[in-house]
Amino acid sequence: MFAGKTTSLLRRIQAESNSGRTVAVIKSNKDTRYGLDSIVTHDGMKLPCWALENLSSFRQKIGTVAYDQLDVIGIDEAQFFEDLYDFCCEAADHDGKTVIVAGLDGDYLRRSFGSVLDIIPLANTVMKLTARCELCGERAFFTLRKTGEKQRELIGGADVYMPSQEVIAATPLLKAMEYETARPRRNSPGEEDRQRQRAFFYGVIFGIC
Numbered sequence: 001m002f003a004g005k006t007t008s009l010l011r012r013i014q015a016e017s018n019s020g021r022t023v024a025v026i027k028s029n030k031d032t033r034y035g036l037d038s039i040v041t042h043d044g045m046k047l048p049c050w051a052l053e054n055l056s057s058f059r060q061k062i063g064t065v066a067y068d069q070l071d072v073i074g075i076d077e078a079q080f081f082e083d084l085y086d087f088c089c090e091a092a093d094h095d096g097k098t099v100i101v102a103g104l105d106g107d108y109l110r111r112s113f114g115s116v117l118d119i120i121p122l123a124n125t126v127m128k129l130t131a132r133c134e135l136c137g138e139r140a141f142f143t144l145r146k147t148g149e150k151q152r153e154l155i156g157g158a159d160v161y162m163p164s165q166e167v168i169a170a171t172p173l174l175k176a177m178e179y180e181t182a183r184p185r186r187n188s189p190g191e192e193d194r195q196r197q198r199a200f201f202y203g204v205i206f207g208i209c
């Protein structure tokens with residue numbers, strides 16, 4: 001999370017639209033964080049969308065005529081769609097659409113999430129994005145859940161999750177913080193500020209746990 005997947009998807013869709021292609025964007029209706037009528041990035045960029053329970057309902061919802069006129073279909077939060085593989089095959093191979101998909105490949109325990117990994121063989125290009133670890137500032141490949149909930153699907157933003165560096169990804173938050181405290185610090189410009197921010201952040205997290 002926070003790696004820029006939605007930002008990247010919206011930019012691609014906007015570019016397709018600017019070059020005269022007809023576009024539509026779909027997101028899962030499970031994600032109610034910013035309302036159901038738009039896709040919104042963590043820093044506020046937004047685009048109208050179709051919020052659906054499953055992808056197979058899209059053609060009927062938008063109408064056959066409008067569907068046939070579409071050139072490009074964007075899908076956000078792809079991990080929540082069980083029928084992702086079948087929809088992508090049908091839309092791309094059978095109906096000739098360009099399909100651009102954004103989603104999490106893994107959950108907070110680094111287990112494969114939904115059908116996102118299944119569609120990689122269908123794709124012409126795949127881009128794996130990374131965020132910045134909130135604890136150490138280095139590249140974060142994974143998402144750490146800050147709460148004790150164990151179910152795979154748990155909608156949330158920075159209140160529940162944070163980008164995390166590989167080593168601490170699957171450990172409880174307390175462990176992650178112990179690990180971070182024990183790491184040797186690099187003396188880079190701004191390090192002092194970052195340490196102060198981290199100290200504040202730890203305080204907040206302890207409050208939550």
Ligand SMILES: Nc1ncnc2c1ncn2[C@@H]1O[C@H](COP(=O)(O)OP(=O)(O)O)[C@@H](O)[C@H]1O
Pocket residue numbers: 001002003004005006007008040041042043131134158162163
């Ligand atoms: N911890 C964070 N809390 C809130 N916003 C963040 C955080 N880390 C990064 N961001 C912002 O979120 C943007 C990416 O948002 P978005 O495209 O919605 O990411 P994703 O879809 O991968 O979750 C970044 O460019 C940055 O401005």
Ligand SMILES: Cc1cn([C@H]2C[C@H](O)[C@@H](COP(=O)(O)O)O2)c(=O)[nH]c1=O
Pocket residue numbers: 001002005006031077104106107108109143152153154155156157161
């Ligand atoms: C890691 C993880 C995430 N989720 C949820 C949390 C958010 O609602 C979305 C991801 O949104 P983003 O566009 O990447 O910010 O997925 C989840 O349900 N389970 C998880 O393990």
